[in-house]
Amino acid sequence: MSTTTSPVDGSTGAGTAREIGIAVLGMGNVGAEVVRILRDNADDLRSRVGAPLALRGVAVRDLARPRDIDSALLTDDPAALVARDDVDIVVELMGGIDPARALIGTALLNGKSVVTANKALLAEYTGELATAAAGAKVDLYFEAAVAGAIPVIRPLMQSLAGDTVERVAGIVNGTTNYILSAMDETGADYADTLAEAGRLGYAEADPTADVEGYDAAAKAAILASIAFHTRVTAADVHREGISSITAADLVSAKKFDCTIKLLAICERVRSADGRQRVSARVYPTLIPHHHPLATVNGAFNAVVVEAENAGRLMFYGQGAGGSPTASAVLGDLVMAARNKVHGGRGPLESTYASLPVAPIDDVLTRYYVSMRVADRPGVLAQVAGEFSKRSVSIAAVRQEGAGDDARLILVTHRAPDRYQSECVAALEDMDAVIKVSSVLRLEGTDD
Amino acid sequence: MSTTTSPVDGSTGAGTAREIGIAVLGMGNVGAEVVRILRDNADDLRSRVGAPLALRGVAVRDLARPRDIDSALLTDDPAALVARDDVDIVVELMGGIDPARALIGTALLNGKSVVTANKALLAEYTGELATAAAGAKVDLYFEAAVAGAIPVIRPLMQSLAGDTVERVAGIVNGTTNYILSAMDETGADYADTLAEAGRLGYAEADPTADVEGYDAAAKAAILASIAFHTRVTAADVHREGISSITAADLVSAKKFDCTIKLLAICERVRSADGRQRVSARVYPTLIPHHHPLATVNGAFNAVVVEAENAGRLMFYGQGAGGSPTASAVLGDLVMAARNKVHGGRGPLESTYASLPVAPIDDVLTRYYVSMRVADRPGVLAQVAGEFSKRSVSIAAVRQEGAGDDARLILVTHRAPDRYQSECVAALEDMDAVIKVSSVLRLEGTDD
Numbered sequence: 001m002s003t004t005t006s007p008v009d010g011s012t013g014a015g016t017a018r019e020i021g022i023a024v025l026g027m028g029n030v031g032a033e034v035v036r037i038l039r040d041n042a043d044d045l046r047s048r049v050g051a052p053l054a055l056r057g058v059a060v061r062d063l064a065r066p067r068d069i070d071s072a073l074l075t076d077d078p079a080a081l082v083a084r085d086d087v088d089i090v091v092e093l094m095g096g097i098d099p100a101r102a103l104i105g106t107a108l109l110n111g112k113s114v115v116t117a118n119k120a121l122l123a124e125y126t127g128e129l130a131t132a133a134a135g136a137k138v139d140l141y142f143e144a145a146v147a148g149a150i151p152v153i154r155p156l157m158q159s160l161a162g163d164t165v166e167r168v169a170g171i172v173n174g175t176t177n178y179i180l181s182a183m184d185e186t187g188a189d190y191a192d193t194l195a196e197a198g199r200l201g202y203a204e205a206d207p208t209a210d211v212e213g214y215d216a217a218a219k220a221a222i223l224a225s226i227a228f229h230t231r232v233t234a235a236d237v238h239r240e241g242i243s244s245i246t247a248a249d250l251v252s253a254k255k256f257d258c259t260i261k262l263l264a265i266c267e268r269v270r271s272a273d274g275r276q277r278v279s280a281r282v283y284p285t286l287i288p289h290h291h292p293l294a295t296v297n298g299a300f301n302a303v304v305v306e307a308e309n310a311g312r313l314m315f316y317g318q319g320a321g322g323s324p325t326a327s328a329v330l331g332d333l334v335m336a337a338r339n340k341v342h343g344g345r346g347p348l349e350s351t352y353a354s355l356p357v358a359p360i361d362d363v364l365t366r367y368y369v370s371m372r373v374a375d376r377p378g379v380l381a382q383v384a385g386e387f388s389k390r391s392v393s394i395a396a397v398r399q400e401g402a403g404d405d406a407r408l409i410l411v412t413h414r415a416p417d418r419y420q421s422e423c424v425a426a427l428e429d430m431d432a433v434i435k436v437s438s439v440l441r442l443e444g445t446d447d
Numbered sequence: 448m449s450t451t452t453s454p455v456d457g458s459t460g461a462g463t464a465r466e467i468g469i470a471v472l473g474m475g476n477v478g479a480e481v482v483r484i485l486r487d488n489a490d491d492l493r494s495r496v497g498a499p500l501a502l503r504g505v506a507v508r509d510l511a512r513p514r515d516i517d518s519a520l521l522t523d524d525p526a527a528l529v530a531r532d533d534v535d536i537v538v539e540l541m542g543g544i545d546p547a548r549a550l551i552g553t554a555l556l557n558g559k560s561v562v563t564a565n566k567a568l569l570a571e572y573t574g575e576l577a578t579a580a581a582g583a584k585v586d587l588y589f590e591a592a593v594a595g596a597i598p599v600i601r602p603l604m605q606s607l608a609g610d611t612v613e614r615v616a617g618i619v620n621g622t623t624n625y626i627l628s629a630m631d632e633t634g635a636d637y638a639d640t641l642a643e644a645g646r647l648g649y650a651e652a653d654p655t656a657d658v659e660g661y662d663a664a665a666k667a668a669i670l671a672s673i674a675f676h677t678r679v680t681a682a683d684v685h686r687e688g689i690s691s692i693t694a695a696d697l698v699s700a701k702k703f704d705c706t707i708k709l710l711a712i713c714e715r716v717r718s719a720d721g722r723q724r725v726s727a728r729v730y731p732t733l734i735p736h737h738h739p740l741a742t743v744n745g746a747f748n749a750v751v752v753e754a755e756n757a758g759r760l761m762f763y764g765q766g767a768g769g770s771p772t773a774s775a776v777l778g779d780l781v782m783a784a785r786n787k788v789h790g791g792r793g794p795l796e797s798t799y800a801s802l803p804v805a806p807i808d809d810v811l812t813r814y815y816v817s818m819r820v821a822d823r824p825g826v827l828a829q830v831a832g833e834f835s836k837r838s839v840s841i842a843a844v845r846q847e848g849a850g851d852d853a854r855l856i857l858v859t860h861r862a863p864d865r866y867q868s869e870c871v872a873a874l875e876d877m878d879a880v881i882k883v884s885s886v887l888r889l890e891g892t893d894d
Contacts, residue, residue: 344791
């Protein structure tokens with residue numbers, strides 16, 4: 001650290017290796033933090049890479065907006081920035097499919113490594129991008145796309161490269177976890193809690209991508225692809241959001257010693273005949289209070305990985321925010337830059353296993369069903385009959401209230417989701433059942 | 448997966464890249480699992496590496512012992528095995544300094560990559576080994592040396608490569624965690640619990656390395672070296688074991704809403720003048736029940752990492768055992784083999800920061816002190832006086848018992864450890880203090 005290189009202005013210290021040129025696309029929360037860290041930690045980063053990181057430019061949509069950066073580095077022409085000969089690595093933080101897809105594709109084809117946090121893009125086009133990266137022998141890193149600062153992609157791809165992953169289950173969306181934690185704590189209903197989350201900056205003006213599970217589904221697709229060496233896209237992920245969760249559901253979950261979390265679940269589904277498929281799904285889930293994911297509250301994320309030899313691992317930390325996400329981006333950036341200096345490259349997606357995707361119907365799940373029923377003898381027997389008819393066994397039943405407010409809440413054992421949902425459909429047709437008010441799945445138990 | 452290569456017998460499938468030759472040194476719990484996985488998962492491993500992994504031989508001490516392996520692969524001459532031209536990667540699982548040190552050194556100098564789980568060796572000789580690896584441009588990987596299956600080394604070295612780690616605190620020894628968890632749960636004393644741990648296979652016949660903290664100290668040295676880009680050896684680690692912890696300490700800890708864990712703590716110590724040093728230390732520690740490490744029980748391990756931008760991360764899983772440790776070894780092996788196929792190499796130790804090690808005296812700690820005192824007025828004032836004299840402020844006091852069993856238990860706020868220990872020494876000289884029965888530190892609070 002004897003020389004005083006500033007990678008932001010592009011000057012080189014004496015006696016160091018050639019600079020590694022960086023282009024940053026997008027200067028929102030994360031981009032601004034990446035630019036700040038490149039500047040503030042320049043000396044450390046150079047020592048770790050073995051060469052100075054030189055920021056060549058930052059592409060933004062609005063050049064007029066004041067930003068904490070030398071304005072000469074700003075451009076509104078990302079394609080021209082990516083095309084520069086002195087750019088070795090492109091950091092894509094714009095989000096969205098277009099123009100990110102074309103910009104990254106061009107960068108890779110031209111031998112530039114890419115670091116991206118773009119989960120929506122990756123959930124659709126990892127195949128296309130990884131092919132381009134493999135052809136050009138460059139890196140495509142995306143640790144920041146799932147669970148913010150928490151190392152999940154690299155551990156799955158590298159640390160577990162010699163193991164067989166059976167299951168990945170995680171809380172990977174901070175907005176929904178904030179809402180569900182707050183509802184559980186305060187007893188408030190969904191709409192009020194969502195509004196409060198918006199006021200506090202935990203929910204966006206249009207919260208659809210978060211609350212309807214699209215964000216988590218994109219992450220599930222990325223995680224499943226890596227974990228099972230199989231290409232899984234967002235369309236392969238069964239998705240249900242949290243907008244129909246009520247305060248009553250959380251109260252009721254508590255009576256079963258559970259809380260409710262929006263989980264992304266990626267599972268290796270093994271048939272009796274030894275055939276393997278993969279399941280990827282996102283839905284609100286009852287999990288027991290003693291489960292490690294039950295205590296992950298607020299905007300935190302956590303991912304549980306179960307592998308044949310490693311057993312159960314858990315990764316926990318901040319899943320969003322400028323600095324945490326920038327930390328993950330910078331880790332990837334340093335590794336990509338090291339590879340530019342020393343040769344070699346990290347692993348790309350590997351899809352050799354090409355396992356088929358199992359539809360949700362075939363997946364073994366447990367159901368939690370809450371319904372308003374007629375307050376008369378024989379209702380439970382009738383309800384139970386619908387389940388036993390389909391070989392779905394009931395684990396626990398609770399009868400609450402009386403008269404107009406008589407309710408029946410039941411939890412089933414594991415059975416194919418198809419039969420579980422058929423049971424619920426049959427209940428909805430029963431005279432004795434006034435209304436099926438809530439249907440949720442239950443995870444994190446061994447039954 | 449169309450060809451049927453068996454890397455164990457060394458034959459090559461058609462149309463694949465050249466084999467990557469593997470030598471395994473040591474066939475204990477972990478070595479046997481590594482050999483099994485190399486055989487059982489051969490097809491998957493080949494797909495992930497891009498070439499078959501061919502086991503060239505396994506060095507063992509006792510050739511006569513029956514083992515689940517083709518006996519033609521066994522040898523009692525590890526040096527000859529390592530020297531074979533068709534060995535590309537050496538997996539060292541013998542443990543101990545000699546002959547592992549020379550074998551690994553020779554392997555690296557001859558251009559072979561090395562995967563090792565040998566924490567004792569790494570805690571002393573990482574510098575020498577990393578220099579050899581850098582010279583030969585090969586890999587030296589050691590994920591399995593710390594916290595078994597839990598990815599900690601790779602996340603610290605790679606995922607956090609662009610961040611500034613402030614602190615690493617972990618439960619990294621399963622034996623001591625088993626003992627402390629069992630004492631906390633059953634109320635049994637140390638000697639009985641240690642004996643029970645021995646019977647159950649959680650403690651070795653000579654448990655010294657575990658219970659006196661040597662194992663944890665080696666891991667702390669490895670973690671601190673990586674986290675702070677500074678060479679830290681086992682001798683730099685302040686070390687205290689758990690053999691003096693009593694059942695009464697755990698009861699007493701509970702009254703402060705705490706449990707006791709043996710923690711390995713690596714910290715960036717910042718002086719008021721901006722000077723940075725590192726502290727690495729291992730000692731039994733009171734931590735509050737709400738702290739994420741407090742719920743890590745039995746033989747599980749967990750490591751909490753705090754970084755400037757990432758914030759607080761936690762990694763949790765199985766810290767020991769044949770299969771979990773083998774999972775970590777195999778992850779390293781696949782990555783090292785990939786680099787043999789594709790070129791390039793992973794990062795080695797980086798010691799550019801070369802921060803000085805802060806002695807424990809200078810580190811800010813909190814103390815928990817339990818003492819038998821004379822049952823007369825004024826004792827508390829006298830005791831408190833010794834603390835205030837050294838500017839150590841008292842956070843909480845509890846007086847218990849009466850007469851011959853009168854006890855005073857106090858917890859201090861943060862102050863340099865030197866002053867805390869001076870206070871305790873002064874108490875021991877006080878007439879009113881009959882016996883200082885227990886002195887522990889407290890972590891995991893912000894005070």
